[in-house]
Amino acid sequence: MSTLFISDIHLCAQRPDMTAALVHFLEHDAVGADALYVLGDLFEFWIGDDDPNPLHQTIADAFLALSQQNVPIYFIHGNRDFLLGQQYAKRAGMTLLGDPCIIELYGERVVLSHGDLLCTLDEGYQKFRRITQLKWLRWLFLRLPLPRRQAIAHKMRGQSQMENAYKSQSIMDVTPAAVDAMLRSHDCRMMIHGHTHRPAIHDFTLDGQPARRIVLGDWFEQGSVLICRPGEQRLEQRPLPQADMASQG
Ligand SMILES: O=C(CCCCNC(=O)Nc1ccc(S(=O)(=O)N2CCN(c3cc(Cl)cc(C(F)(F)F)c3)CC2)cc1)NO
Numbered sequence: 001m002s003t004l005f006i007s008d009i010h011l012c013a014q015r016p017d018m019t020a021a022l023v024h025f026l027e028h029d030a031v032g033a034d035a036l037y038v039l040g041d042l043f044e045f046w047i048g049d050d051d052p053n054p055l056h057q058t059i060a061d062a063f064l065a066l067s068q069q070n071v072p073i074y075f076i077h078g079n080r081d082f083l084l085g086q087q088y089a090k091r092a093g094m095t096l097l098g099d100p101c102i103i104e105l106y107g108e109r110v111v112l113s114h115g116d117l118l119c120t121l122d123e124g125y126q127k128f129r130r131i132t133q134l135k136w137l138r139w140l141f142l143r144l145p146l147p148r149r150q151a152i153a154h155k156m157r158g159q160s161q162m163e164n165a166y167k168s169q170s171i172m173d174v175t176p177a178a179v180d181a182m183l184r185s186h187d188c189r190m191m192i193h194g195h196t197h198r199p200a201i202h203d204f205t206l207d208g209q210p211a212r213r214i215v216l217g218d219w220f221e222q223g224s225v226l227i228c229r230p231g232e233q234r235l236e237q238r239p240l241p242q243a244d245m246a247s248q249g
């Protein structure tokens with residue numbers, strides 16, 4: 001009896017070792033779980049479900065196989081793959097959730113979020129998020145010819161890389177006030193999120209009650225998975241296969 005949480009795998013063609021690690025995880029560790037939650041940034045970028053990127057089909061097949069072994073799979077969008085749509089979710093056997101999403105986990109109410117919403121000090125990013133949430137803009141972007149979308153994405157990823165390089169680490173972390181507000185507004189005392197790439201379990205007091213914020217790790221250097229059982233949460237690392245082994249598929 002266990003529920004698994006992963007996030008920030010940031011899959012891309014340049015990192016076949018991460019793809020191999022995730023497929024191995026889905027074919028082994030995740031089999032038999034009560035459910036698997038993917039809390040965003042599964043992919044390094046996403047410009048539409050119609051993107052013929054072969055990586056997408058490889059990953060959809062692996063998730064679909066797991067869902068067909070009766071492991072429900074849930075997905076919350078990250079700041080990278082926020083355009084991942086119902087068409088792809090269906091191909092991958094995933095159910096899309098909103099952000100935040102409240103679940104009952106072995107009798108405990110838990111807030112699930114990607115985590116970017118909690119980084120309130122990063123005003124530049126919050127502005128980017130508000131703009132790209134606009135329905136009409138998403139409608140327009142997704143109808144641009146694919147090469148155009150690829151060019152825009154390439155440019156924006158370069159910009160993000162530069163911006164992140166000079167932004168202070170502190171503004172790219174969650175703000176305690178935003179964490180408290182999200183817990184209070186949903187009457188929860190446990191939160192699980194990703195995005196900051198700072199894996200940890202933080203125990204603190206909220207309105208005189210014990211509270212817990214669990215941050216999932218990214219998969220750049222090693223895999224990171226949260227294993228929840230009744231009354232127990234364990235954050236574990238998973239080694240990535242050596243890059244050359246992975247490229248042999
Ligand atoms: O940790 C931190 C910092 C975190 C880093 C924040 N930065 C970050 O995530 N950047 C980023 C995310 C996604 C991509 S993308 O390549 O996947 N792709 C680009 C084009 N997208 C688009 C959509 C729409 Cl609706 C409209 C347009 C428009 F109008 F511009 F054309 C474009 C769709 C998505 C590229 C960069 N803060 O705390």
Ligand SMILES: [Mn+2]
Pocket residue numbers: 008040041078079080114116194195196
């Ligand atoms: Mn993120």
